[in-house]
Every structure is written in C-alpha cells, then in structure tokens.
Amino acid sequence: MKQSHLFTKTRKDAPKDEVSENAQLLIRGGYIHKEMAGVYDLLPLGLRVFKKIENIIREEMNALGGQEVSFSVLQNPELWKATDRWDDKKIDNWFKTELKSGGELGLSFTHEEPITKAVAMQVSSYRDLPRYVYHFQSKFRNELRTKSGIMRGREFVMKDLYSFCRSEEELDAFYKEVGIAYENIFRRVGLGDITYLTFASGGVFSKFSHEFQTVSTAGEDTIYIDTEKRIAVNDEVMTEEVLEELSLDRNKLVEAKSIEVGNIFKLGTKYADALGLKYKDKDGKDAEVHMGSYGIGVGRLLGTVVEVLCDEKGIVWPASIAPFDVHLVELSQGDEKIRGLADSLYEELQAVGVEVLYDERDTRAGEKFADSDLLGMPYRIVVGRQSTEDSFEIVRRVDGLKKTVSKRALLTQNYGF
Amino acid sequence: MKQSHLFTKTRKDAPKDEVSENAQLLIRGGYIHKEMAGVYDLLPLGLRVFKKIENIIREEMNALGGQEVSFSVLQNPELWKATDRWDDKKIDNWFKTELKSGGELGLSFTHEEPITKAVAMQVSSYRDLPRYVYHFQSKFRNELRTKSGIMRGREFVMKDLYSFCRSEEELDAFYKEVGIAYENIFRRVGLGDITYLTFASGGVFSKFSHEFQTVSTAGEDTIYIDTEKRIAVNDEVMTEEVLEELSLDRNKLVEAKSIEVGNIFKLGTKYADALGLKYKDKDGKDAEVHMGSYGIGVGRLLGTVVEVLCDEKGIVWPASIAPFDVHLVELSQGDEKIRGLADSLYEELQAVGVEVLYDERDTRAGEKFADSDLLGMPYRIVVGRQSTEDSFEIVRRVDGLKKTVSKRALLTQNYGF
Numbered sequence: 001m002k003q004s005h006l007f008t009k010t011r012k013d014a015p016k017d018e019v020s021e022n023a024q025l026l027i028r029g030g031y032i033h034k035e036m037a038g039v040y041d042l043l044p045l046g047l048r049v050f051k052k053i054e055n056i057i058r059e060e061m062n063a064l065g066g067q068e069v070s071f072s073v074l075q076n077p078e079l080w081k082a083t084d085r086w087d088d089k090k091i092d093n094w095f096k097t098e099l100k101s102g103g104e105l106g107l108s109f110t111h112e113e114p115i116t117k118a119v120a121m122q123v124s125s126y127r128d129l130p131r132y133v134y135h136f137q138s139k140f141r142n143e144l145r146t147k148s149g150i151m152r153g154r155e156f157v158m159k160d161l162y163s164f165c166r167s168e169e170e171l172d173a174f175y176k177e178v179g180i181a182y183e184n185i186f187r188r189v190g191l192g193d194i195t196y197l198t199f200a201s202g203g204v205f206s207k208f209s210h211e212f213q214t215v216s217t218a219g220e221d222t223i224y225i226d227t228e229k230r231i232a233v234n235d236e237v238m239t240e241e242v243l244e245e246l247s248l249d250r251n252k253l254v255e256a257k258s259i260e261v262g263n264i265f266k267l268g269t270k271y272a273d274a275l276g277l278k279y280k281d282k283d284g285k286d287a288e289v290h291m292g293s294y295g296i297g298v299g300r301l302l303g304t305v306v307e308v309l310c311d312e313k314g315i316v317w318p319a320s321i322a323p324f325d326v327h328l329v330e331l332s333q334g335d336e337k338i339r340g341l342a343d344s345l346y347e348e349l350q351a352v353g354v355e356v357l358y359d360e361r362d363t364r365a366g367e368k369f370a371d372s373d374l375l376g377m378p379y380r381i382v383v384g385r386q387s388t389e390d391s392f393e394i395v396r397r398v399d400g401l402k403k404t405v406s407k408r409a410l411l412t413q414n415y416g417f
Numbered sequence: 418m419k420q421s422h423l424f425t426k427t428r429k430d431a432p433k434d435e436v437s438e439n440a441q442l443l444i445r446g447g448y449i450h451k452e453m454a455g456v457y458d459l460l461p462l463g464l465r466v467f468k469k470i471e472n473i474i475r476e477e478m479n480a481l482g483g484q485e486v487s488f489s490v491l492q493n494p495e496l497w498k499a500t501d502r503w504d505d506k507k508i509d510n511w512f513k514t515e516l517k518s519g520g521e522l523g524l525s526f527t528h529e530e531p532i533t534k535a536v537a538m539q540v541s542s543y544r545d546l547p548r549y550v551y552h553f554q555s556k557f558r559n560e561l562r563t564k565s566g567i568m569r570g571r572e573f574v575m576k577d578l579y580s581f582c583r584s585e586e587e588l589d590a591f592y593k594e595v596g597i598a599y600e601n602i603f604r605r606v607g608l609g610d611i612t613y614l615t616f617a618s619g620g621v622f623s624k625f626s627h628e629f630q631t632v633s634t635a636g637e638d639t640i641y642i643d644t645e646k647r648i649a650v651n652d653e654v655m656t657e658e659v660l661e662e663l664s665l666d667r668n669k670l671v672e673a674k675s676i677e678v679g680n681i682f683k684l685g686t687k688y689a690d691a692l693g694l695k696y697k698d699k700d701g702k703d704a705e706v707h708m709g710s711y712g713i714g715v716g717r718l719l720g721t722v723v724e725v726l727c728d729e730k731g732i733v734w735p736a737s738i739a740p741f742d743v744h745l746v747e748l749s750q751g752d753e754k755i756r757g758l759a760d761s762l763y764e765e766l767q768a769v770g771v772e773v774l775y776d777e778r779d780t781r782a783g784e785k786f787a788d789s790d791l792l793g794m795p796y797r798i799v800v801g802r803q804s805t806e807d808s809f810e811i812v813r814r815v816d817g818l819k820k821t822v823s824k825r826a827l828l829t830q831n832y833g834f
Contacts, residue, residue: 004544005482005484006484007484007536007539007540007545007548007550008539009539030539033535033538035488035489035491035493035531036491036493039489039491039493040489041486041487041488041489041531041535042486042487042488043486043535044484044485044486047485047486047487050487065422067423067424067461068461068464069458069459069460069461069464070458070459070464070467071452071458071459072452072456072457072458072572073490073524073555073557073572074452074453074456074557074571074572076452076453076456092517093517095514095515095522096514096515097512097513097514097524098512098513099559099571100509100510100559100560100561101561101562105512107490107514107524114452114458118450118458118460119424121450122424122425122426122447123424127421128424131424133424138490138555140490140491142516142517143517143518144517144518145518154491154516155489155490155491
C-alpha cells in the first residue's frame with residue numbers, strides 16, 4: 001500500500017487524556033482512534049494487525065476441533081436469570097438497554113449462557129459429544145474507570161471457546177490441550193518468552209483456574225514466577241499451602257507485574273444444568289455435561305504486544321502480526337531515477353506476495369525515518385542515492401542492524417540477519 | 418467436514434413463532450439459531466456462508482480503493498448531538514444504555530458520525546482527499562415488530578462505506594463507480610438477474626437516492642420495473658413528473674414486491690460541516706467535504722438469497738457462497754467397501770482444495786437425501802452400490818439433473834452440466 005493513499009497519518013502527540021503507552025503509540029501511529037474512554041476504533045493499520053492475531057487464534061482453535069460461530073451482542077434476560085447472572089448485584093458491570101416493544105436486554109459481557117442454550121438444542125446423545133464451539137465477538141463491560149488503553153476497555157473483541165464434555169476426565173484432557181494451544185498462540189504473536197501459565201483462583205468445580213500472564217510493568221496483576229518450571233502463581237492464591245501443593249519453593253520465585261492475556265477455567269456442570277443441557281449416555285440414562293471456558297481478548301493481546309515490545313522510538317511488531325512485512329522508504333528528493341528504482345521494487349515485491357507499505361510521500365528523510373520507527377514494521381528497505389538496481393539497504397527494526405542486500409534477497413525475504 | 422462432527426443438526430420443524438421462510442429454512446438446516454425476536458446467531462454453516470458473502474463485498478470495496486476499518490458499537494452522544502440525530506424524537510429506533518460512571522451511550526444504528534469525526538482528525542489538505550472508508554459492523558435498530566427473519570433484525574451486520582470527496586463532481590463520479598461495484602456484488606452472490614437499480618427518495622442534497630431491490634414476494638417494498646432498461650422506481654417516488662424525468666413509460670413498467678438489498682445515497686456536506694470536517698484547497702482556503710454513504714446488510718443479503726432461490730425441498734445455494742462446494746453422501750449401509758470408496762474420495766477431494774461436507778452418518782438414505790436437499794449445496798455426490806473406483810453419481814441441486822462422472826471430473830470440479 002502506498003502510504004500517501006492511507007487516510008491516517010502519524011501524530012507527534014497522543015491525546016492528553018490517554019495515559020497508557022500502548023494506546024499512545026497506537027494513536028500516534030494512526031493504528032486506532034479513541035472514540036471515548038475505554039472505547040477504541042481500529043483504523044486500517046490496526047485492523048490489519050488485529051486480523052493477523054485473530055487468524056493465528058482461529059488456526060489454533062480449529063486445530064483443537066473448534067467450530068466457529070457468531071453469537072449476538074443483545075442478550076435475552078431469561079437465559080441469564082436461569083444462571084443467576086442477570087441481577088446487577090451479582091454482575092456489577094452489565095450494560096443494559098430497553099426494547100421499544102417492552103422489556104430489558106443486556107449487552108454481551110461474555111457468552112456462556114447463549115452458547116450453552118444453543119448447544120442444548122442440538123445435543124441429545126453421548127454420540128453428539130464432546131463438542132467445542134468458539135467465536136470472536138464484542139464484549140461490553142461497564143467499567144467505572146479505564147486507564148489501560150486497549151488492554152481493558154468498555155468494548156472489546158474476545159475469542160471465547162466453550163467445551164462440552166461427557167465427563168470430568170474428558171474435560172481434563174481437553175483443558176490440557178487448550179493450554180498447549182494457548183502457549184502456541186502467545187509464542188506465535190511474539191510473547192512466548194515472557195508469558196507464563198499461572199495458577200489463579202478456581203471456583204466450585206476446580207481448585208484453580210489458569211491464566212496466561214505476560215510480564216509487563218504496565219500490568220495490573222502480580223505474579224510469582226518459577227522461571228525454571230515456567231509456571232507462576234497469581235498473588236491472589238499465593239499461600240504456603242498452594243506452594244506446597246504445586247511443589248514450588250518460595251525462595252526461587254520471582255515477583256513481577258503482569259498482564260492477563262488469556263484465561264482458561266473449568267465450569268463443571270453449573271451452566272449446563274441451569275440451561276437444560278444434558279445427554280443420554282450409552283444406557284439411555286440422563287447424564288451431565290461438563291463445561292470449560294477459554295478466553296483471549298484480541299485487542300488486549302494487540303495492546304500487550306505494543307506495550308512490552310516497543311522502544312523509545314515506537315512500536316516493534318513481530319513479523320507474524322506486523323501490518324506489512326516491510327516498510328519501503330524512498331529518499332528520492334525529486335530524483336526521478338531513484339523514484340523509478342523504488343517504484344519498480346514496490347511492484348516486484350507485491351508481485352511475489354511480500355506485503356509492502358511504501359512511503360513515497362514528498363517528505364524529509366528525517367520525518368520518514370521517524371514515522372517508520374513509530375509504525376514499527378519488522379524491516380525497512382531504504383531506496384536512496386546509494387541504491388543500485390541490485391543493491392539496497394535493509395534495516396531490522398528490533399535492533400537497528402543494517403545490511404546491504406540484493407534484489408533477490410528482498411524478493412525471497414531472505415535477508416541473512 | 419464430516420457431518421457427524423458438526424454440532425448442529427437439521428430439524429423437521431422451525432420454531433412456531435418464526436413466520437419468515439428464510440429464517441425457517443436456515444433454522445431447520447442448523448445455519449442459524451434464533452436468540453429472540455429479531456436477533457439471530459450464526460452457527461458453523463451459517464458463518465461459512467456469511468464469510469463468503471462478506472469476502473465478495475470486501476473484494477469489491479477494496480477494488481474501489483476502500484480502506485477497511487472497524488468502528489465501535491458504543492456511541493458517544495456528543496457526535497450525534499452535533500448532527501441532531503441523538504434525540505429519540507429525531508431517530509425513533511435507538512437502543513441506548515447508561516455508563517456506570519455517569520452519562521448515556523448509544524448502540525450504533527449506523528456510523529456516519531463516528532467515521533466522519535475520525536476522518537476529520539486525519540484530513541487537512543486537498544492532497545488528503547478523496548478517501549473511501551468502510552467497515553463491517555453490527556447495527557442495532559430498536560424495531561417495534563420483527564417478522565422478516567434475518568432480513569430485518571434488531572441486530573445485524575452491515576457493510577457501510579463512506580466517501581469523502583472534494584466536490585460534487587468528484588462525489589458523482591465515485592457514486593457511479595459504487596453503483597457498478599454493487600451490481601457486481603449482487604451478480605456474484607447469485608441475485609443479478611432479479612436485482613434492479615431503483616430510484617428512491619433523496620434528501621436535501623440530491624433528488625434521488627438509489628436502492629438495489631431484489632424481486633421477491635416476501636419483500637416489504639413495491640417497485641415498478643422497466644425490464645429493458647433494467648432500472649426501477651420505488652413506489653414512494655412514483656409520480657408522473659419522476660417518470661418523465663427518467664424517460665420511463667408507465668405502460669411498460671412491471672409492478673413487483675421487492676427486498677432492498679443495498680442502498681447508496683449522497684449526503685452532501687451536512688455531516689462533514691456538523692462535525693468539523695473540511696480541507697484547505699490549493700489556494701489554502703477552507704473548502705467543504707462532499708460525502709456519500711453506501712450500505713449492504715450482510716445478513717439480509719444472505720436471507721434474501723435463501724428466500725428467493727429456495728424451493729419446496731429447501732435451500733439452493735449459488736456456488737459462490739455455498740458453505741461447501743459439494744455434499745458427499747455415502748450410502749454404505751454397513752458395506753465396508755462402499756464406505757472405503759467414500760472415505761477415499763473425501764480425502765482426495767479435500768487434498769485438491771474442494772470444500773466437502775461429508776455425510777458419513779449411520780442414517781437411512783431417505784433421511785440423508787432430505788437433509789442434503791434442505792442444506793442446499795450446489796452439488797451432491799452419491800457413493801453407493803452403483804459407484805466404482807472411477808464412476809460416481811453427481812446431482813445438481815438447482816434442477817435435480819444427474820450425471821455419472823469420473824473421479825477426475827470430481828477432482829477438477831468439471832462435471833459437464
């Protein structure tokens with residue numbers, strides 16, 4: 001894409017009311033637009049990153065046997081009354097609205113109830129289970145305060161997966177598989193090294209739930225990490241008894257602030273029972289369905305990547321989720337030969353499927369470089385006076401390393417770093 | 418996909434409160450789930466169709482130079498007060514909600530205001546225009562009654578495109594281009610023959626707006642079609658004066674009920690003026706931005722295809738948007754050789770990229786055929802006693818025509834109908 005065609009521009013300053021670093025950088029880069037406190041829109045560059053993250057998650061969900069659906073935002077109170085989650089005293093961050101034809105509706109803050117109800121209408125026999133259903137859909141949380149940018153919004157898209165199993169054992173086995181899929185996701189978006197499977201508070205059906213926590217000073221949580229075992233314990237369940245149970249040595253644990261980028265938990269039979277989801281076993285007897293719930297906030301994950309991988313110059317995207325593979329910057333300053341060289345390279349790169357953001361704007365070199373650093377593509381190709389038909393400078397964003405490479409190297413994305 | 422793995426099942430009957438044929442068939446086929454009146458969820462098969470339609474629209478929008486974004490559901494009243502569209506007396510189908518921290522918010526019933534405001538923050542010079550911005554996002558309409566299934570819901574996803582031009586001429590030219598893109602879309606989803614560019618009521622800035630109306634007895638609109646010129650006039654603007662202006666002969670017009678599957682209209686400078694969007698022209702003077710708005714309801718388009726192309730046996734998908742290319746139905750009845758033949762064919766078809774729904778359920782042939790007709794894939798491959806390694810029966814859904822074809826024909830999707 002030619003940068004001059006993009007309707008967004010970079011900005012020197014973020015809005016004054018924006019305190020989080022992730023949102024500041026994303027707004028300055030033209031990735032997102034702040035609609036109001038806790039509500040952000042995705043602009044073209046932001047949407048490209050969002051979709052790449054979404055697709056990584058989708059691939060991992062499909063590999064688990066997940067079936068993708070799309071459930072509504074508007075929520076029928078009847079389902080939530082059945083599980084005793086409608087009352088504002090029970091759930092304190094509902095957004096509710098009213099039908100002109102009479103009656104209240106809710107806005108989805110999660111989707112256990114409607115998805116369980118829909119599955120109940122399709123499942124009757126042990127042959128119909130297990131099933132795994134997921135979607136990407138907006139969630140709405142009526143938060144009193146918002147200060148974490150796109151990491152904790154009033155409106156955000158979450159991938160939520162629900163598992164429906166015939167027994168605790170079947171649920172336990174799938175729960176472990178999801179844990180591995182989640183580790184794959186966080187590794188694939190570039191957070192693998194600093195993200196830990198974390199023991200957190202459970203519920204009636206399970207002593208622990210599990211979170212995936214990414215170490216960051218901007219985090220709202222506190223965890224204690226065993227770096228050898230690569231697991232952590234959330235502050236909220238950190239007791240001598242728990243440490244003993246998990247065979248962890250308090251002296252070996254490292255305290256850190258962290259961002260919860262995913263969570264998985266066992267729901268037991270609570271929702272299925274309340275919403276009439278059961279099945280006939282092999283003997284024709286009614287049996288209970290054991291559920292699990294598995295969430296990842298897509299926007300939060302995007303914000304976390306920005307927050308923890310950025311540097312003083314701007315965003316640093318991992319190649320897997322960068323909006324473009326390379327940022328092609330021409331420094332022709334009116335020299336038509338250089339411009340021609342850059343134009344040709346742009347066409348050739350696109351022809352072989354390299355995703356290119358092409359800065360062909362009539363702007364000073366310094367400004368182009370500053371914008372390029374702020375936008376954070378993994379590689380920058382510079383076409384200027386030193387360039388020839390088969391010799392171009394390429395700079396790696398993460399560490400600023402430079403190389404002079406051939407056109408073939410650029411076309412095959414084989415830069416030799 | 419193996420049909421036994423799908424968590425949805427077909428149903429003999431639709432819910433009693435569902436009066437529309439499109440929703441009845443889609444619910445019976447397990448394509449959608451009715452959450453409540455006017456609110457439907459997409460189940461796995463429905464989501465596959467939805468995404469194919471979405472992608473056709475996306476391709477056409479990108480070909481126009483459209484830049485995709487994703488704007489929020491929650492709406493800031495300030496923007497809507499600026500254009501005098503916040504008051505319930507002005508817009509009678511708002512859903513509104515309240516912030517716990519104080520103040521009202523709206524749920525998006527359209528997105529002119531937020532997108533115009535965001536563009537205003539990015540555009541300053543004549544060099545920044547024209548720009549075309551679109552997204553796919555949920556809209557919420559607080560309708561008193563709902564009776565058209567997924568063709569008129571309280572919650573639905575719309576593609577809305579907004580154009581920002583420097584002059585009326587620039588807007589007029591783009592408006593025509595969008596008209597052609599829309600005709601491409603309706604042709605590509607299988608409705609080209611029965612969809613008409615229709616003159617409808619305009620506004621302050623333009624005498625007419627234009628709708629795309631698909632002929633259907635289930636339609637809520639009445640249009641008068643000139644079948645030679647392939648244009649129509651909406652009942653609401655059907656006067657002698659208009660006929661004269663459009664050089665139409667009343668005696669040649671055919672009256673029909675129709676479904677509005679798309680609309681395009683010129684907004685003039687109203688929204689841009691109200692929200693502070695202007696630009697500096699070549700002489701450095703402030704100039705007004707001329708806007709256009711272009712909508713297609715994705716779910717409504719899906720429902721319309723079902724409504725107008727179905728037959729007494731069920732849904733009939735055009736190949737371009739069918740959830741699967743073929744429905745492979747095995748009639749082994751326990752015969753392992755036949756089952757092996759079908760299993761191999763399933764693997765081979767998938768290996769060459771044919772999308773296959775494989776009915777390998779242990780079910781009677783009659784039930785399999787009835788389900789297959791209801792689900793409506795464009796082609797059904799039957800593997801039974803008559804099949805050999807290189808000879809299979811294929812049935813075309815739209816007219817029931819049968820052929821016996823080679824495996825090569827199946828693998829190349831070259832059936833010779």
